[in-house]
Amino acid sequence: xxxxxxxxxxxxxxxxxxxxxxxxxxxxxxxxxxxxxxxxxxxxxxxxxxxxxxxxxxxxxxxxxxxxxxxxxxxxxxxxxxxxxxxxxxxxxxxxxxxxxxxxxxxxxxxxxxxxxxxxxxxxxxxxxxxxxxxxxxxxxxxxxxxxxxxxxxxxxxxxxxxxxxxxxxxxxxxxxxxxxxxxxxxxxxxxxxxxxxxxxxxxxxxxxxxxxxxxxxxxxxxxxxxxxxxxxxxxxxxxxxxxxxxxxxxxxxxxxxxxxxxxxxxxxxxxxxxxxxxxxxxxxxxxxxxxxxxxxxxxxxxxxxxxxxxxxxxxxxxxxxxxxxxxxxxxxxxxxxxxxxxxxxxxxxxxxxxxxxxxxxxxxxxxxxxxxxxxxxxxxxxxxxxxxxxxxxxxxxxxxxxxxxxxxxxxxxxxxxxxxxxxxxxxxxxxxxxxxxxxxxxxxxxxxxxxxxxxxxxxxxxxxxxxxxxxxxxxxxxxxxxxxxxxxxxxxxxxxxxxxxxxxxxxxxxxxxxxxxxxxxxxxxxxxxxxxxxxxxxxxxxxxxxxxxxxxxxxxxxxxxxxxxxxxxxxxxxxxxxxxxxxxxxxxxxxxxxxxxxxxxxxxxxxxxxxxxxxxxxxxxxxxxxxxxxxx
Numbered sequence: 001x002x003x004x005x006x007x008x009x010x011x012x013x014x015x016x017x018x019x020x021x022x023x024x025x026x027x028x029x030x031x032x033x034x035x036x037x038x039x040x041x042x043x044x045x046x047x048x049x050x051x052x053x054x055x056x057x058x059x060x061x062x063x064x065x066x067x068x069x070x071x072x073x074x075x076x077x078x079x080x081x082x083x084x085x086x087x088x089x090x091x092x093x094x095x096x097x098x099x100x101x102x103x104x105x106x107x108x109x110x111x112x113x114x115x116x117x118x119x120x121x122x123x124x125x126x127x128x129x130x131x132x133x134x135x136x137x138x139x140x141x142x143x144x145x146x147x148x149x150x151x152x153x154x155x156x157x158x159x160x161x162x163x164x165x166x167x168x169x170x171x172x173x174x175x176x177x178x179x180x181x182x183x184x185x186x187x188x189x190x191x192x193x194x195x196x197x198x199x200x201x202x203x204x205x206x207x208x209x210x211x212x213x214x215x216x217x218x219x220x221x222x223x224x225x226x227x228x229x230x231x232x233x234x235x236x237x238x239x240x241x242x243x244x245x246x247x248x249x250x251x252x253x254x255x256x257x258x259x260x261x262x263x264x265x266x267x268x269x270x271x272x273x274x275x276x277x278x279x280x281x282x283x284x285x286x287x288x289x290x291x292x293x294x295x296x297x298x299x300x301x302x303x304x305x306x307x308x309x310x311x312x313x314x315x316x317x318x319x320x321x322x323x324x325x326x327x328x329x330x331x332x333x334x335x336x337x338x339x340x341x342x343x344x345x346x347x348x349x350x351x352x353x354x355x356x357x358x359x360x361x362x363x364x365x366x367x368x369x370x371x372x373x374x375x376x377x378x379x380x381x382x383x384x385x386x387x388x389x390x391x392x393x394x395x396x397x398x399x400x401x402x403x404x405x406x407x408x409x410x411x412x413x414x415x416x417x418x419x420x421x422x423x424x425x426x427x428x429x430x431x432x433x434x435x436x437x438x439x440x441x442x443x444x445x446x447x448x449x450x451x452x453x454x455x456x457x458x459x460x461x462x463x464x465x466x467x468x469x470x471x472x473x474x475x476x477x478x479x480x481x482x483x484x485x486x487x488x489x490x491x492x493x494x495x496x497x498x499x500x501x502x503x504x505x506x507x508x509x510x511x512x513x514x515x516x517x518x519x520x521x522x523x524x525x526x527x528x529x530x531x532x533x534x535x536x537x538x539x540x541x542x543x544x545x546x547x548x549x550x551x552x553x554x555x556x557x558x559x560x561x562x563x564x565x566x567x568x569x570x571x572x573x574x575x576x577x578x579x580x581x582x583x584x585x586x587x588x589x590x591x592x593x594x595x596x597x598x599x600x601x602x603x604x605x606x607x608x609x610x611x612x613x614x615x616x617x618x619x620x621x622x623x624x625x626x627x628x629x630x631x632x633x
Contacts, residue, residue, distance in 0.1 A: 005210050008153045008179055011109045011129040013051060015181065016210040016232050018551070021265050024111060024132075024155075024235040025050040025258065026214075028248055033088050035095040041238055042103050044255055049262045052109035054132055054235065057096065057119040093122060100126045111155075117146050124150060132235075135159030135187045135214075138169050148173065154180040155233065157214050158204070159187030170207050181210035181233060184226070190251035191216045198222065201229045216251040220261040227268050236261060276587070279574040284581065288610070291317025293342045294325055300337040305330060314340055318613060320348070344614050351620045353379035361630045365408070365603040366619055370396050372612055377403050379616075383603045384408070385461075386447060390415040393439055399450060406603075407451040408459040408567060409444040411437050419509055421465030422486035423479040423518060434486050437462055441493045448495065457497040459567050461537040464500045466518035467507060473517040480518060480528065487532065499535060499567050500528075504542040505549050506577040520546050522560040535566035541573040541580050541607070544588050549576045554588065558596050565600050569607040570626065580609035582618060583625035590625065595633035604630075 007016030015022040025045035031038035038055075045053045091099070096112075103110040113132040114120040120143075123131070131150070135157040137143050147154055154173065158166050166182070173180045184200045196217055204211045212233025213226035223234050237252035253261055279287070292313035300310060306328050313322040319342035327348060334347045345351055357364070357379060365383030368376040370392055377384060385408040389396075393412065414420060415436045422437070424430035444458040466479040473479060490498060502525050503516045519525055522543075529536055538561055540554075547554045570593075572586030573579045583590050583606075597604075606622030 005181075005205075005208055006179070008130070008155075008181055008210055010052070010111075010153055013109070017230070019232060021227055021231070021269050022052070022212070022233045023050045023262055023265060024052045024054050024233065025108075026054045026235050026237040026252075028054070028056050028113075028237055030237060030239045030244070030246060030248055030252060031055075031091070032244065032246055033091065035091060035099065037240070038091070038095070038099050039102055040240060042099065042106055042108065044238060044240070044258060046106035046108055048255075048258045049266065050108060050258075052111045053103055054111040054113065055091075055096070055099070056113045056115065056134075057123060058090065058115035059118045060090070096122070097126060100128075114143075114147070117143065120146055120150065128152065130155060133157065135161060135185050139165055141172060144169065144172060145176070148176040148178045154178055155183060155212070156180055157183045157185045157187075157235075158200075159185030159214065166204075170209075181212060182207065183212045183214040183233060183235060184231070185214040186216060189216050189248055190218050193217060193222065196222055198226055198229055201226060201231055205230060218251070220253070220257060220264060223261060224264045224268055227265050228272065234261075234265060273575075279578045279581070279585070284574075284578050284609070287317045289316055291315065292322055293317055293319030294322045295319070295340055295342045296337040298339050300333045302333050302336050304333045306333055312340075314342070318610070319343060320345060324348070345617050345621050346614070349624070351617060351624075353616075353620065356620045356623050356627075357381075360623070360627055363603040364623060364626070365406075365605040366616070367410075367605065367607055367611070369612070370398060372616070373399055373403075376616060376619075381405060381603075383605070384451075385410060385605060386443075388412050388440055388443065390436075393436070393443070398443070398446060402450050402452055404453055405451065406454045407444075407447050408461065409440065409447060411440040411460060411462040413463055413509065419465070419467065420463065421467065422462070423464060423466035423482040425475075425478055425482060430482055430486060433465065434489055437486075437490060437498075438493065441490070441496045441498075445495045457495055459499055459537075460496050461499050461501050461567060461569075463503060464519045466503075467509065467514045467516050469514055472515040476517055476524075483518065483528075484532075487534075497535070497566070499537040500525075501537040501539050501569070502542050502546075502561070503539075504545040504573075504577065504579050506545070508577070508579060521550075522557045526560050526564065529564050534564075536561065536564050537567040537569060538562075538565045539569040539571075539607070540588065540593060541569070541571040541586075544573045544586070545576055545579055548573070548587060555592060555596055558593065562596070562600060566602060568597070568600065568602045568604055570604055571607045571609070571622070580607055582608050582611075583622055583629070590629040591632040594626070594629045598630075598633065 005016050007014040027041045042053050100110040109129055111130055111132055112123050112128055113134050114123055130153040131147050133154055133156045138161045182204050184204055186196050201211055210232050213231040214235040215223040237248050238258050239249045239252035242249050242254055292315050295312050295314040297310055297312040311325045363382040365385055366376050366381045367387055368384045369387055383406045387410040390412050420433040420436055421429055422433050441460055444460050448454050448458045464483050503519050505516055505520050507514050507516050543557050544554050547557055572581040572583045572588050574581055574586040604626055606619050608618040608622045611618030
């Protein structure tokens with residue numbers, strides 16, 4: 001039997017499939033009875049990025065019989081080794097309390113394995129968020145029943161257990177309606193690779209609860225592989241030195257091993273991603289460079305009947321997919337074509353601007369640049385949005401004639417190799433960014449003079465900044481403070497309305513690998529704009545990327561920011577960084593989005609990457625698909 005596991009709530013974290021792997025650094029008894037060593041191990045776990053540390057608590061008189069403890073010389077050699085060490089390694093109750101407090105100060109969850117009922121009672125006084133049931137106690141129904149009564153989530157290790165024993169314990173926990181997860185475990189210290197049997201993880205998943213892995217093997221490869229097989233909890237013993245005395249040190253990770261283990265698990269959980277196939281930004285770029293397009297195999301005369309032999313596939317991938325050649329078989333060649341010339345979307349459908357925009361169901365706009373604004377204006381859009389570059393600011397020649405409709409302007413994202421950043425903590429960089437925006441606002445005022453029908457201030461779209469390279473920024477409030485200063489300095493500019501744009505979590509700037517730290521989540525966008533009484537440009541592609549990353553719903557995002565929208569940029573997106581795709585090439589439910597946008601008073605603008613190629617073919621296809629989505633809604 002399988003079903004969707006219900007996640008465990010451990011402290012502030014949800015633990016289960018679809019959540020980040022919950023990494024437990026098992027200190028156990030590797031502190032050797034030294035509370036200072038225990039503190040060092042807590043600090044190591046925090047620095048490595050673990051989610052929790054776990055100790056062990058026991059009352060030996062409740063774990064072993066009096067006969068065993070009093071006559072150790074008559075016991076097996078394993079007990080003769082481990083019991084004296086357990087006696088020596090047990091921490092005082094005061095030490096436990098202090099360590100629990102230190103754990104929480106370091107931002108970790110304090111977990112513990114109780115080996116007996118008095119230890120359960122003591123740990124409840126420390127307000128532990130969850131209990132771990134050791135493999136040795138999987139068959140101890142008395143302890144399990146006592147733990148179930150606490151109401152705390154339970155994590156159950158299954159080492160040294162037969163499958164019927166595991167089934168019995170799971171049935172007991174289910175009957176009690178306890179929140180629990182199970183860990184595959186091989187209880188040998190250290191465990192040989194041949195004995196680990198990671199495929200048991202898949203078998204444990206049939207119970208329909210979160211499944212993890214408690215590893216005692218050497219190295220980090222096996223525990224990382226467990227995540228690939230579906231483990232959503234990983235527990236590893238940690239030590240400062242594997243040669244220290246004690247039963248668990250040899251199977252533990254030393255500091256560098258722990259750091260690498262957590263690092264590799266975090267990298268793997270990102271790489272595992274989703275079951276859906278989507279394009280990354282790198283793949284989008286490589287499709288253009290390396291994919292083939294449908295092309296003419298020889299010179300073709302207009303009117304010839306197209307046959308299979310007239311087609312070939314040639315790079316680059318900027319044209320129509322060769323998969324579509326069957327759509328043209330038997331049709332007349334649409335135009336004179338030279339050998340190797342690519343077929344275009346216009347060869348499949350009427351992409352004349354008049355045909356595309358006829359009876360368009362709501363106001364629409366288009367992106368333009370100085371070099372193509374005359375051609376785009378001939379399509380008669382309701383709004384032209386000029387995307388400025390740094391070259392346009394320094395050397396560009398604005399158009400010299402008047403245009404119908406309205407105008408908007410997009411500030412350059414960078415200037416002479418510098419990313420504009422109105423949030424910049426470096427004051428010189430922030431001031432330089434403000435200066436570029438101020439120059440752009442003057443251009444906007446000059447463009448408005450060319451649009452006699454334009455009424456009100458000119459909308460000027462600007463990215464807020466707040467990005468960092470390779471690592472996220474820690475002090476978001478400082479970034480927002482910089483943004484407030486920048487906007488205050490620009491507040492006296494007449495005739496324009498500055499519209500901040502929501503940004504993708506991983507922007508494309510200079511090849512990617514950037515983090516955008518502010519103006520990404522809808523809550524912070526709404527809070528900041530409401531505080532200032534300002535409006536925004538809403539970018540669908542950026543918002544969808546954020547939702548893809550966080551698992552949130554794009555319509556919920558839209559509903560939060562909708563009252564603040566003054567301008568719309570619309571495109572599809574894929575994954576967490578492939579933005580500005582043609583509609584239908586990404587993950588957005590466009591009809592649902594357009595239904596939600598029906599009452600937003602702003603022209604729809606297809607902001608499609610490379611949409612200007614082939615006389616604006618990408619923009620025109622985008623308008624067709626927008627029209628279809630609006631009518632479908």
